[in-house]
Each structure stands twice: as C-alpha cells, then as structure tokens.
Amino acid sequence: MNKKENNISNSKKALHLGKGLGWDNVYFIGIGGIGMSALAKYFHANKKYVAGYDKTSTEITDSLVALGIDIHFEDAVKHIPSSFLNADETLVVYTPAIHSGHTELEYFRSNGYQVLKRSQVLGLITEHTFCLAVAGTHGKTTTTSILGHLMYECNVPVTAFLGGISENYNSNLIIKGTEVTVVEADEFDRSFLTLSPDMACITSMDADHLDIYGDASHLMKSFEDFSKKVKVNGKLFVKNGLPLKGITYGIEDHSDYSVQNIKIKNGAYVFDVKTPKTVLKDFQFNLPGRHNLSNALIALAMAVEYGCPYRQLAEALASYKGVKRRFTYQIKTEDFVFIDDYAHHPEEINAVYQAIREMYPGKKIVAIFQPHLFSRTRDFADDFAKSLSQFDEIMLLDIYPARELPIEGITSKWLLDKVKNPNKQLISKNEIVSKIHQSKADILLTIGAGDIGEEVKHIKKEFSVAS
Incomplete structure (x- = not known):
C-alpha cells in the first residue's frame, strides 16, 4: 500500500466542506455504489472534475453520466481521462468491494496518488x-x-x-x-x-x-x-x-x-x-x-x-415519502399489492412481515427472497428459515454472492430445506413472473440486497397491466 494512502492528515485541509477542495480532479473506483455515487455527486456539486470506473452500467451510473460524469466499465488505465493522470491534482477514492489486484487501483497506488477509502473521505468531509x-x-x-x-x-x-x-x-x-x-x-x-x-x-x-x-x-x-x-x-x-x-x-x-x-x-x-x-x-x-x-x-x-x-x-x-427499496409500493390496488424491500437480515425480514400484517390482516402474502452473501446465509440460516416461514408462500432465488466466492454446501436449496412452511419453492429469475401468476397472491413482496431489485421493473410492468 502506498504511504500516501495512510497520510490522511495531509488531506484534512483539502476536504473541508465549504472550502476550496484541494484537488481539481476526483476519480472513483466503484463509482456506481450507493455510498460512492453520493460522494461523486457531492464533489461534482463542488465544481470538481469527477470520473470513475464501475463493473457494470446501472440506473445509478446512468444518473451520474446524465450529470456529465465520465464513467467506463472496463478495468484499464487507457480508459482513465488524461486530465486525471496527474498525481498532484487527482484524489482517488475506492470502495472496499474492489479487489486488491484491480489494475487501475494498483496503477494509482504505484504512481504516488492520494488514494483513500470512501469512509476515510467521508470522515474528512464531516470533520469540520x-x-x-x-x-x-x-x-x-x-x-x-x-x-x-x-x-x-x-x-x-x-x-x-x-x-x-x-x-x-x-x-x-x-x-x-x-x-x-x-x-x-x-x-x-x-x-x-x-x-x-x-x-x-x-x-x-x-x-x-x-x-x-x-x-x-x-x-x-x-x-x-x-x-x-x-x-x-x-x-x-x-x-x-x-x-x-x-x-x-x-x-x-x-x-x-x-x-x-x-x-x-x-x-x-x-x-x-x-x-x-x-x-x-x-x-x-x-x-x-x-x-x-x-x-x-x-x-x-x-x-x-x-x-x-x-x-x-x-x-x-x-411530507416524508421514504427511500427506494425500503417498503416501496410498486403496485397498490384493491386486488393486488406489490411491495419491494431491501431486507437482507432475519430481523429486517421480521420487521417487514410485521408491517405488512399490520396493514393487510388476513391477506395472502407471497415473498420472493434472494439471499445475500454465502457467509450471511450460513451464519443466520436458522433465523432466516424462521422469519421466512411466517409468509403464506415463500420463493427463494439463488444466493447473490456480492464480494464472496461460493461456500461448499451453502445454497438456497440448503436454506429452503430449513424452512418449516410447506408452501415453499426454489425458483430462477426467468420463472418469477409465471410463478407469481400461479401463486394468486394478494400481497407480493420482493426482498433482498442483491440484484433482485433489477427484476422489480419487469414484475411491475407485467402486473400493472394485469391489475
């Protein structure tokens, strides 16, 4: 790790909110993350030249591009805009989700750039x-x-x-x-x-x-x-x-x-x-x-x-309206309600279930859950099974790996076997719409912190027409 990365004290004067930020350029590795993109918007609002890399294009990266932020999706130094290839004028911000062998990250570390984690930058911004x-x-x-x-x-x-x-x-x-x-x-x-x-x-x-x-x-x-x-x-x-x-x-x-x-x-x-x-x-x-x-x-x-x-x-x-993917109503009619939520821990699933039952007593609730991380699924398997069993019907997608490699024996099928409710099944993404039709749900709930959120628009399109 480059010595400059630990020398945070040199950066304090530069990251003072409301003052002149010390770098002309801020480059983000993993710019599409929810926390990283907020920082990117902050620096852009402070008239800095912002650019970055991410693995895939998403709605978040699209929103940043719409602001005029330069983003590319191949890990290659040749794609970094030339004005950022100046260590004295460029701050590099990265997320811990980026692996250590990342080509661009290693380039910046090896060439004397100020390289900081997202959390370090946020800490410095808030300090004063x-x-x-x-x-x-x-x-x-x-x-x-x-x-x-x-x-x-x-x-x-x-x-x-x-x-x-x-x-x-x-x-x-x-x-x-x-x-x-x-x-x-x-x-x-x-x-x-x-x-x-x-x-x-x-x-x-x-x-x-x-x-x-x-x-x-x-x-x-x-x-x-x-x-x-x-x-x-x-x-x-x-x-x-x-x-x-x-x-x-x-x-x-x-x-x-x-x-x-x-x-x-x-x-x-x-x-x-x-x-x-x-x-x-x-x-x-x-x-x-x-x-x-x-x-x-x-x-x-x-x-x-x-x-x-x-x-x-x-x-x-x-006047508060909420946060997207936090108990977000996608469809709300007398005959059918579709709610999407980010819940990815047993206690969060319990809280969502309590909220739905309080608002819709007696209605059939069907939950589609995408487990997030092999390690979390392993560590809380019994609690997940108990929380999921409360719903009238449960459908499980494969585990979303995020930053992890598979763990032997830890699968959605393994988790499903622990669920006591007999109305349960393992499904693939391309089966979601047909399985929902078959379920005859009054209340549909999609839950998870992985890419299940990308399926929401397809479900909404199908059932908005149907309802």
Missing part, C-alpha cells in the same frame, strides 16, 4: 462540520434520510449523505448548505470509526457482517468504539434496551424520547412524542411498520436536540 451520524445494523438508511429531510425542511444548512435513493429528492445526496452534515455511519469493515460526530444514534446492534467481525462480541465492541467517537459535549442516542449509555428512545415506553398514543388513520401513523421536557402532539408518519416508526422517532429526537422548531418538524415528517 456539525455532524449527525446514524449507526446500527438495521434502520440506518431510512433514519438518515428522514433526518436529512427534517433538517432540510427546517432550513438547516445541511448536506446529507444517504445509503439509498430518497423518494423526496430522487437522490442519495441532499444539499442545502455546508455547515451541517448528516451521514450514515456504516459498521461494515468498521468504516464508521473514521467519523467524529457531534450527535450520533445507534438504532440496533444485532449480529451481522460476521465475515468481517468473526463473532457478535467483536461487532458489539466496534459499536462501543463508535460511541466513544462522539465529540466532547456531544450527544449519543441509543435505542432503549441496548447496552450503551446515552439518551434513550423507544415506542410506548419510559425512554427519554418515546412515541405515545399511536393511532392508524388512512394508512398512516398519528402519534405524540414525549421528550425529556414536554409532549409534542399530533405527528403524522406515512411509512408502515413499528420499525419505521422507531426510525422516525430517533430522527425527530436528534432534530429536536439540534434545535429545529416543533411545527416545522411536524410538517416535514408528514
């Missing part, structure tokens, strides 16, 4: 701002997008980096100013330890990413380390019941911040919020599921502690 960070094994993206939206609508000079595409802004970057940053603090490969937030929350600490951490205790230790990154006189918020000290939040309990008097009106939650000082009345939130209500509560708590006015917060929350 008032930073609000959202951590947790579940709920990060939705909570971050709610908080970014609340701050934006309350006229806070905020830049929010999201791990998903906001329905309100059709983007994973929200910009209204440069003094405040809202960031998703990702525990994967401990990248959230690059942050030094003024406020932070931890939504959950369930075991995950055991391919990185080895066991749950090391994951817990990483969250403890993150909690210590909060600046002196900063504020840490924790979901009630987590083994960390901080300002607590919860639903219908005695937490410092608590949702009270919950009602469902016209498919939306209406509720009050008890704060340490008072009770704020009549909030409305349009996303289903108690897990989403919890996400809304912590976003409200952080915005209240920041100083946002109650009435503006109430109006902002009511």
